[in-house]
Amino acid sequence: MDLTQAKEKIEALRHELEEHNYQYYVLSKPTISDYEFDMKLKELEKLEAEFPQFFDPNSPTQRVGSDLNQEFVQVNHQYPMLSLSNSYSEGELIDFDQRIKKLTDEPYEFVCELKFDGTSVSLIYENGALLRAVTRGDGVKGDDITANVRTIRSIPLRLKGDDYPASFEMRGEILLPFAVFAELNQAREDIGEMPFANPRNAASGTIKLQNAAEVAKRKLDAYVYYLLGENLPDDGHYESLQHARKWGFKISEHTKKCANINEVIDFINYWDTERFNLPVATDGIVIKVNSRRLQSELGFTAKSPRWAIAYKFKAEQVSTTLESVSFQVGRTGAVTPVANLTPVLLAGTVVKRASLHNADIINKLDLHLEDAVYVEKGGEIIPKIVDVNDSLRKPDAQKVEFIHECPECGTTLIRKDGEAAHYCPNETGCPPQIKGKIEHFISRRAMDIDGLGQETIELLYQQGLIRNSADLYDLQAEQLIPLERMGEKSAERILKSLQQSRQVPFERVLFALGIRFVGETVAKKLAQKLVNIDNLAKASLDELTAIDEIGIRIAESVIAYFHDERNRELLERLKNQGLQFELHESVLEGRSQKLEGLSIVISGTFEKHSRDELKELIEKNGGKSVGSISKKTSYLLGGANVGPSKLEKVEKLGIPILSEEEFLQMIE
Numbered sequence: 001m002d003l004t005q006a007k008e009k010i011e012a013l014r015h016e017l018e019e020h021n022y023q024y025y026v027l028s029k030p031t032i033s034d035y036e037f038d039m040k041l042k043e044l045e046k047l048e049a050e051f052p053q054f055f056d057p058n059s060p061t062q063r064v065g066s067d068l069n070q071e072f073v074q075v076n077h078q079y080p081m082l083s084l085s086n087s088y089s090e091g092e093l094i095d096f097d098q099r100i101k102k103l104t105d106e107p108y109e110f111v112c113e114l115k116f117d118g119t120s121v122s123l124i125y126e127n128g129a130l131l132r133a134v135t136r137g138d139g140v141k142g143d144d145i146t147a148n149v150r151t152i153r154s155i156p157l158r159l160k161g162d163d164y165p166a167s168f169e170m171r172g173e174i175l176l177p178f179a180v181f182a183e184l185n186q187a188r189e190d191i192g193e194m195p196f197a198n199p200r201n202a203a204s205g206t207i208k209l210q211n212a213a214e215v216a217k218r219k220l221d222a223y224v225y226y227l228l229g230e231n232l233p234d235d236g237h238y239e240s241l242q243h244a245r246k247w248g249f250k251i252s253e254h255t256k257k258c259a260n261i262n263e264v265i266d267f268i269n270y271w272d273t274e275r276f277n278l279p280v281a282t283d284g285i286v287i288k289v290n291s292r293r294l295q296s297e298l299g300f301t302a303k304s305p306r307w308a309i310a311y312k313f314k315a316e317q318v319s320t321t322l323e324s325v326s327f328q329v330g331r332t333g334a335v336t337p338v339a340n341l342t343p344v345l346l347a348g349t350v351v352k353r354a355s356l357h358n359a360d361i362i363n364k365l366d367l368h369l370e371d372a373v374y375v376e377k378g379g380e381i382i383p384k385i386v387d388v389n390d391s392l393r394k395p396d397a398q399k400v401e402f403i404h405e406c407p408e409c410g411t412t413l414i415r416k417d418g419e420a421a422h423y424c425p426n427e428t429g430c431p432p433q434i435k436g437k438i439e440h441f442i443s444r445r446a447m448d449i450d451g452l453g454q455e456t457i458e459l460l461y462q463q464g465l466i467r468n469s470a471d472l473y474d475l476q477a478e479q480l481i482p483l484e485r486m487g488e489k490s491a492e493r494i495l496k497s498l499q500q501s502r503q504v505p506f507e508r509v510l511f512a513l514g515i516r517f518v519g520e521t522v523a524k525k526l527a528q529k530l531v532n533i534d535n536l537a538k539a540s541l542d543e544l545t546a547i548d549e550i551g552i553r554i555a556e557s558v559i560a561y562f563h564d565e566r567n568r569e570l571l572e573r574l575k576n577q578g579l580q581f582e583l584h585e586s587v588l589e590g591r592s593q594k595l596e597g598l599s600i601v602i603s604g605t606f607e608k609h610s611r612d613e614l615k616e617l618i619e620k621n622g623g624k625s626v627g628s629i630s631k632k633t634s635y636l637l638g639g640a641n642v643g644p645s646k647l648e649k650v651e652k653l654g655i656p657i658l659s660e661e662e663f664l665q666m667i668e
């Protein structure tokens with residue numbers, strides 16, 4: 001390779017890696033696997049070492065990938081938040097041990113920790129209280145996510161005991177346990193939202209939401225793993241963590257002290273498969289030198305500490321045969337292909353099926369029946385097919401084709417522009433969709449009908465007693481009692497609960513209707529803004545998209561819903577049954593139009609109200625709360641610590657700044 005070629009290659013790699021960093025850290029939507037990313041990074045590192053004349057401090061090899069986001073206030077880290085160097089083999093670990101031996105004469109121990117796969121956070125404690133929580137950002141400064149972090153129950157807001165340092169920093173990982181992740185994705189799929197690819201992306205996406213109440217609903221969890229500060233209780237990192245546990249921090253019980261690198265390797269081998277029994281995603285093991293004094297002697301490179309290394313598990317792969325592909329229709333009509341495999345042992349469990357997600361993936365793999373396929377189990381729970389060994393393919397093998405008709409009702413499937421999934425459009429006539437809609441309608445967060453579950457719905461459907469949610473309200477005791485596993489008592493309970501559901505507030509009724517993309521939060525927004533169903537049915541695209549958080553996709557879906565004659569009939573019947581289709585009077589109280597036509601940006605921290613409360617006040621008084629400053633912004637509602645870039649912008653555009661006091665006077 002000559003100099004020009006090297007320079008070109010280096011620049012191309014830097015550019016490509018920067019793009020992947022952005023996809024991964026800012027958008028939480030990576031497009032290549034971590035392994036592929038790390039291999040490209042290593043290639044760049046090698047080239048940069050070979051051609052030092054092209055050194056650049058801004059290269060992805062020299063900096064941690066940035067998660068900074070303009071919507072948050074940024075704060076400088078007291079201690080830089082770095083990455084960890086990665087290794088994928090025992091050999092690299094032995095090299096790591098050798099490098100330390102060269103740098104010091106004294107004996108040392110290692111601490112092995114699970115590498116939790118989430119998003120890192122810095123927590124600042126002062127006098128035993130959580131003062132601030134900040135993301136890693138670009139390593140030097142991060143986004144202030146304190147309000148969101150306060151909703152995580154495993155992060156103590158007040159510490160226990162009295163022997164903690166007056167001021168210190170705790171580092172940890174915010175994550176979403178598998179079970180919560182599965183629930184969240186189910187809820188997203190229920191309303192036709194794209195599910196998250198894995199728990200890590202879900203956690204990093206959640207922690208950057210603008211609405212702390214929404215974050216609280218997602219039930220994030222966190223482990224902490226590193227203490228920083230001046231007067232720490234112990235020189236040992238391991239021992240410090242044991243103290244911190246007594247102060248109320250959640251520390252993994254699987255942290256272990258190891259006397260030498262061989263013990264480290266044993267620990268790694270044990271967790272290579274055992275990690276699949278954990279309730280949370282892990283992607284490796286972190287190995288740290290225990291003594292802090294030695295840590296500071298060893299110091300840092302530009303990007304990572306010399307006293308620690310991450311060993312990353314390669315996702316385990318096995319080869320097996322693809323027997324057939326079946327197509328499942330979900331409750332929103334989305335059709336999911338599933339691969340049926342010759343059963344094979346993978347990471348401790350027998351795998352018979354793998355997710356294929358959508359038609360694009362089938363085409364990309366160029367799947368044929370009887371193919372030898374590689375199956376992998378990564379951060380997700382359901383394994384996936386990652387590759388095909390096409391050298392083993394028989395010449396007459398049959399290509400896997402995506403179906404054109406719904407396997408449940410025969411309707412021709414459709415695919416919307418820009419969407420990967422195929423849908424059965426027969427919303428009111430396709431059995432899984434009918435049942436799915438009714439199940440959603442009766443669910444706890446919607447109409448909350450007691451005594452009715454998936455099985456009973458199935459039964460009532462088979463008996464021809466229900467075809468939509470309004471049919472539920474026509475059910476009679478004598479129709480229910482003869483049903484299998486029913487009885488007078490259960491029938492009574494169902495009818496009573498249906499009766500009570502007539503009091504369920506409008507916003508939940510709206511959510512229960514199961515309009516595509518109208519989840520709980522959107523339903524609430526629509527109800528509060530438009531007050532009753534008739535206004536909603538009449539609302540134009542412009543009116544709908546003018547509402548905070550309602551984008552074109554949701555607006556179009558709402559319009560299409562009311563456009564459908566069958567939905568209008570259904571609503572008429574539900575109205576006649578006495579369900580709530582209007583906001584309750586008590587909610588309407590305290591509303592005004594004092595801020596009509598004003599769009600206000602909130603920034604900084606306030607004394608009397610949280611940012612969420614202020615947002616609600618703006619909306620309650622007819623104003624619009626927007627995220628970023630533009631020419632159309634009427635005011636900046638500024639508290640303490642308004643970001644400098646925001647201040648600069650309002651000055652340039654001549655936008656007046658309101659204090660919290662002034663704002664409250666405006667709406668008095």
Ligand SMILES: NC(=O)c1ccc[n+]([C@@H]2O[C@H](COP(=O)([O-])OP(=O)(O)OC[C@H]3O[C@@H](n4cnc5c(N)ncnc54)[C@H](O)[C@@H]3O)[C@@H](O)[C@H]2O)c1
Pocket residue numbers: 020021023024025030031032033034035037038064065082083084086113114115116117118119120121136172173225226286310
């Ligand atoms: N697929 C992509 O497009 C893409 C893009 C960028 C980065 N990545 C992946 O991200 C990784 C680099 O990200 P990174 O810089 O966050 O490094 P990293 O995730 O490999 O390691 C550092 C992080 O580990 C976490 N961690 C978990 N448990 C820990 C413990 N016990 N002690 C210390 N830290 C712990 C912390 O959040 C810390 O920031 C690479 O492995 C790369 O594969 C992938």
Ligand SMILES: [Zn+2]
Pocket residue numbers: 329406407408409410411424425426429430431
């Ligand atoms: Zn169908």
